[in-house]
Amino acid sequence: MRARRLPFEGSVALPEERNILMAGNLQEFTAANFDQVVLKSSKPVLVDFWAVWCGPCRQVAPVVEALAGKWGETVVVGKVNVDDHPSIAEKYNIMSIPTLMLFKDGAVVERVIGFASQSALEQKFQQYIACRARLCLQAGRGVALRVYGVRGAGVADEGPGRIFRATGPSGPST
Secondary structure: OOOOEEEEOOOOOOOOOEEEEOOOOOEEOOOOOHHHHHHOOOOOEEEEEEOOOOHHHHHHHHHHHHHHHHHHHHOEEEEEEOOOOHHHHHHOOOOOOOEEEEEEOOEEEEEEEOOOOHHHHHHHHHHHOOOEOOEEEOOOOOOEEEOOOOOOOOEEEOOOOOOEEEEEOOEEOO
């Protein structure tokens, strides 16, 4: 997916439109795609409600980008510009920005208003980030651990790093 350029305005005199590049693993949620991409997603979805004129939104943006990079394909991460899509902000009673909302199975499960550190957000959202294929990443260490199952029953020990991965009838998949 290609990143979309978004307009940027500051409090100082700037050209009418200045483009910034949204990180490649972030999506822009709009009124047209919100229901399909956020509410009907089989993965947890982190939504950052923001505006171009909002200073704290610019502070939280790198944190959201870092979370998107860390979670990769496990979580869908994106942004809603409240000025461009006020109907979404109104539907979810966004009164202050930045507001981060975590959706799971189409419902809001967590809400954070204002700036929060990456570690605080990871801790708050951790319980909702699904483990896939009997594997789960240990927070902050990047080491995969077996969550359940019996060794030898479709789980392979990858050696010194103690990384386990699911296997099929013919052995580990590549």
